Amino acid sequence: MQDVARKVGLSTTTVSLVLNNKPNRISEGTRRKILAAARELNYRPNHIAVSMVTRQTQTLGLILPDISNPFFAELARVIEDECSRYGYSVLYGNTHGSVKRDFEYLNIFLDRSVDAVIMSLSNSFGPDDSKRFLDIVKSANVPVIMVDRTPDAPGIVSVVLDHRLGGYLAAKHLLSLGHKRIGCISGPENVPGAVQRLEGFKNALEEAKIPFDSGLVYTGDFSAESGSRALPCLLDQNVTAVFACNDMMALGVYRACRLYGIRIPDDISVVGFDDIYLSDFLDPPLTTVAQPIEDMGRECVRQAMAAIKSGTAGSGAFVFRPVLKVRGSCTQYTKGGNS
Amino acid sequence: MQDVARKVGLSTTTVSLVLNNKPNRISEGTRRKILAAARELNYRPNHIAVSMVTRQTQTLGLILPDISNPFFAELARVIEDECSRYGYSVLYGNTHGSVKRDFEYLNIFLDRSVDAVIMSLSNSFGPDDSKRFLDIVKSANVPVIMVDRTPDAPGIVSVVLDHRLGGYLAAKHLLSLGHKRIGCISGPENVPGAVQRLEGFKNALEEAKIPFDSGLVYTGDFSAESGSRALPCLLDQNVTAVFACNDMMALGVYRACRLYGIRIPDDISVVGFDDIYLSDFLDPPLTTVAQPIEDMGRECVRQAMAAIKSGTAGSGAFVFRPVLKVRGSCTQYTKGGNS
DNA sequence: TTGTAGGCGTTATCAA
DNA sequence: TTGATAACGCCTACAA
Numbered sequence: 001m002q003d004v005a006r007k008v009g010l011s012t013t014t015v016s017l018v019l020n021n022k023p024n025r026i027s028e029g030t031r032r033k034i035l036a037a038a039r040e041l042n043y044r045p046n047h048i049a050v051s052m053v054t055r056q057t058q059t060l061g062l063i064l065p066d067i068s069n070p071f072f073a074e075l076a077r078v079i080e081d082e083c084s085r086y087g088y089s090v091l092y093g094n095t096h097g098s099v100k101r102d103f104e105y106l107n108i109f110l111d112r113s114v115d116a117v118i119m120s121l122s123n124s125f126g127p128d129d130s131k132r133f134l135d136i137v138k139s140a141n142v143p144v145i146m147v148d149r150t151p152d153a154p155g156i157v158s159v160v161l162d163h164r165l166g167g168y169l170a171a172k173h174l175l176s177l178g179h180k181r182i183g184c185i186s187g188p189e190n191v192p193g194a195v196q197r198l199e200g201f202k203n204a205l206e207e208a209k210i211p212f213d214s215g216l217v218y219t220g221d222f223s224a225e226s227g228s229r230a231l232p233c234l235l236d237q238n239v240t241a242v243f244a245c246n247d248m249m250a251l252g253v254y255r256a257c258r259l260y261g262i263r264i265p266d267d268i269s270v271v272g273f274d275d276i277y278l279s280d281f282l283d284p285p286l287t288t289v290a291q292p293i294e295d296m297g298r299e300c301v302r303q304a305m306a307a308i309k310s311g312t313a314g315s316g317a318f319v320f321r322p323v324l325k326v327r328g329s330c331t332q333y334t335k336g337g338n339s
Numbered sequence: 340m341q342d343v344a345r346k347v348g349l350s351t352t353t354v355s356l357v358l359n360n361k362p363n364r365i366s367e368g369t370r371r372k373i374l375a376a377a378r379e380l381n382y383r384p385n386h387i388a389v390s391m392v393t394r395q396t397q398t399l400g401l402i403l404p405d406i407s408n409p410f411f412a413e414l415a416r417v418i419e420d421e422c423s424r425y426g427y428s429v430l431y432g433n434t435h436g437s438v439k440r441d442f443e444y445l446n447i448f449l450d451r452s453v454d455a456v457i458m459s460l461s462n463s464f465g466p467d468d469s470k471r472f473l474d475i476v477k478s479a480n481v482p483v484i485m486v487d488r489t490p491d492a493p494g495i496v497s498v499v500l501d502h503r504l505g506g507y508l509a510a511k512h513l514l515s516l517g518h519k520r521i522g523c524i525s526g527p528e529n530v531p532g533a534v535q536r537l538e539g540f541k542n543a544l545e546e547a548k549i550p551f552d553s554g555l556v557y558t559g560d561f562s563a564e565s566g567s568r569a570l571p572c573l574l575d576q577n578v579t580a581v582f583a584c585n586d587m588m589a590l591g592v593y594r595a596c597r598l599y600g601i602r603i604p605d606d607i608s609v610v611g612f613d614d615i616y617l618s619d620f621l622d623p624p625l626t627t628v629a630q631p632i633e634d635m636g637r638e639c640v641r642q643a644m645a646a647i648k649s650g651t652a653g654s655g656a657f658v659f660r661p662v663l664k665v666r667g668s669c670t671q672y673t674k675g676g677n678s
Numbered sequence: 679t680t681g682t683a684g685g686c687g688t689t690a691t692c693a694a
Numbered sequence: 695t696t697g698a699t700a701a702c703g704c705c706t707a708c709a710a
Contacts, residue, residue, distance in 0.1 A: 001687065001688070002687080010696075010697085011696070011697045011698080012687090012688080012689095012697090013689085013690090013696070013697055013698080013699095014695085014696055014697075016688070016689060016690090017689095017696085020689085022689095024695075024696085025695065026695060026696075027695065027696095030695085030696085042478075044446070044449075044450050045450065045687085045688075046450070046452065046686090046687050046688070047450045047451045047452065048387060048390050048391055048396070048451070048452050048686090048687080048688090049391060049686070049687035049688040049689090049702090050687080050688055050689075051387050051688090051702095052387055052388060052391055052686085052687075052688070052689090052701095052702050052703075052704095053687085053688050053689045053690080053701075053702050054688085054689070054702090055702075057387070059430070059451075066416065067406065067412055067415055067416050067419070068409070068412045068413045068415075068416040070407070070409065070412070070616075073406055073407045073409070073412040074407045076406055076407075076431075077405065077406050077407040077433055080406070080431065080432060080433050081433060084432065089430050089432070089447060089448075089451065090430065090431060090432075091398070091428050091429065091430055092415075092419065092429060092431055093419060093423065093428070093429075094416055094419050094420060107383070108428060109428075110383075111383050111384065111385070111386045112386045112387070112398075112428065113385065113386065113387050139381075224620070251620050254620070254622070255620065258622055277409075277617075278616075278617040278620065281563070281590050281593070281594065281617065281621070282620070282621075282622075283593070283597055283621075283622050340703070340704065341703085349680075349681085350680065350681050350682080351681095351703090351704080351705090352680070352681060352682080352705085352706080353679085353680055353681075355704070355705060355706085356680085356705095356706095359705085361706095363679080363680085364679065365679065365680075366679065366680095369679085369680085384703085384704075385702090385703050385704070387702090387703080387704095388686090388702070388703035388704040388705090389703080389704060389705080390686095390704095391685095391686050391687075391688095391702085391703075391704070391705095392685075392686050392703085392704055392705045392706085393686090393704090393705075394686075679710100680709100680710080681708100681709080681710075682707105682708085682709075682710090683706100683707095683708090683709100684705105684706090684707090684708105685704105685705090685706095686702105686703105686704090686705090687702105688701100688702090689700105689701085689702090690699100690700085690701080691698105691699085691700080691701095692697100692698090692699090692700105693696105693697085693698080693699100694695100694696080694697075694698090
């Protein structure tokens with residue numbers, strides 16, 4: 001900036017004023033001279049120096065368990081897209097499900113003076129961690145938006161899915177097709193979302209006056225392998241349909257079915273959860289519960305920007321409704337046999 | 340830092356010295372006092388201020404066409420992981436295949452004083468753009484590592500796949516199974532990598548003394564839809580096998596086969612390219628050419644760190660060898676019919 | 679062994 | 695309509 005100032009023989013103050021379009025009334029002549037000089041010298045403001053004095057970095061920290069997981073990848077895409085519209089850049093970090101890294105990245109990004117943080121916690125994040133987490137967040141006085149996996153603590157903005165409704169929709173669909181013995185491959189018990197999906201599943205059963213049989217629930221771990229392991233167990237229970245609490249496990253079911261020569265949906269109906277990209281490409285295409293990722297990502301950024309602008313932390317949960325995508329993995333159940 | 344200095348009644352210089360473990364011999368007593376005070380006050384250095392004076396941000400810019408594309412998502416994961424081991428953070432941007440955004444992000448990240456940039460260019464990046472690109476990079480004097488899609492210009496470090504070899508491996512595999520009429524669904528003609536894959540395919544044919552028939556090549560656009568469209572055309576040519584230049588198009592082939600009642604691999608053999616996550620979950624699992632993404636990502640970071648440390652731009656191409664993953668989508672061709 | 683002073687590139691306050 | 699001058703939080707010759 002000094003170069004520009006020197007070139008036009010004015011002070012840096014004046015240069016700064018016109019380059020930033022400040023309301024000070026500066027004569028059209030000098031304004032144009034400065035603009036010309038800046039262009040000629042190819043002047044570009046040093047963002048670091050600006051941040052130093054304005055105390056704003058136009059940067060947002062994004063902390064995710066694993067960006068190579070399609071769900072988070074999609075979320076990251078949406079969030080970055082939205083941020084760029086606001087002139088914001090995003091710093092991102094993968095925690096790989098380690099609570100230690102949750103904290104590390106939080107601190108790193110805070111040290112880097114990000115204007116806000118959007119993060120999804122690791123599964124193993126416990127109640128004890130919540131306290132420490134809140135302490136850090138409060139004392140840093142930086143807005144933090146939790147997405148998908150949020151601590152069970154008040155005073156934090158969170159953007160989440162109504163997992164219970166999702167489980168309910170899945171079960172309801174199977175029920176409406178006449179299925180009565182429905183197996184469920186649930187997720188890890190320490191993942192609230194997984195638990196809620198199972199609850200929704202139970203709710204639908206209750207509503208249909210079908211007694212819940214815990215023998216029909218296989219606890220998986222969200223991996224395809226666990227889905228494959230679940231199938232034979234469920235088959236032993238004579239289920240005619242399976243609700244897998246995520247698509248990866250449904251995928252595992254597909255694999256196992258191929259192995260055992262069981263046809264989907266003729267021999268068994270399958271519903272998944274998440275609607276990951278590949279669901280539509282399976283054979284048959286997987287009927288699944290979809291999360292409105294785009295909407296959720298946009299809401300995260302909207303909340304972050306609002307919090308930055310207002311300077312207040314904000315709070316409350318923004319709950320999104322999942323949608324059942326009916327494709328080809330389910331069919332009507334008829335007494336004599338499935339299909 | 341002033342707070343700490345005040346608390347122990349010493350100058351900020353001394354505090355800075357011990358907090359940064361500088362070799363100055365400072366008495367153990369004051370050192371401990373300072374450390375204690377820093378901890379007590381929960382002192383954390385302001386990264387921005389440090390960057391201001393050291394002129395290093397410990398930050399790297401990552402510019403990708405689309406992080407929700409599994410290939411780039413995986414790459415982003417590896418790169419971030421590696422960077423974090425060096426104490427580096429990563430700023431990332433999605434260009435969505437727009438050359439305009441290629442430049443925008445480059446400038447934004449340069450303005451933010453990133454220490455290095457790792458980027459994959461948009462497909463439509465032309466030779467004219469290369470010149471402007473180089474100008475910017477040179478004048479910014481910041482190391483830029485190109486990955487996957489690189490400009491056809493010298494003086495830039497690039498980390499790429501040997502696409503030609505990949506196409507060669509795919510064709511060779513089919514050839515070794517006895518196939519003679521092999522269809523190829525190629526990629527966009529303005530994507531060098533796609534062209535090279537096709538070339539490798541031709542090379543293998545040549546080697547096997549099979550005349551290349553351009554009627555057996557369908558030009559796709561890397562989308563599943565184009566793969567689906569290609570199938571009937573190729574079938575008209577009585578091909579017994581298909582090499583799809585990426586897995587998405589192979590996926591399209593799977594879909595179309597389902598539609599036409601054609602069995603893979605019994606009626607037709609299929610080879611893909613990329614080994615995206617879902618390839619292993621298809622029915623049958625897709626035989627495909629895999630890119631060593633992890634190695635490539637690590638190399639990018641290694642090159643970036645080396646360039647930062649040495650202060651020199653560096654140059655040269657780091658070419659990685661693809662690997663054929665034989666799964667279940669190909670089978671031996673026998674005269675009377677495909678197997 | 680420790681402190682003084684200057685500077686990194688901007689913005690902001692207040693005066694001219 | 696413009697310009698001094700002082701921050702912002704830290705590092706680092708050089709001096710003491």
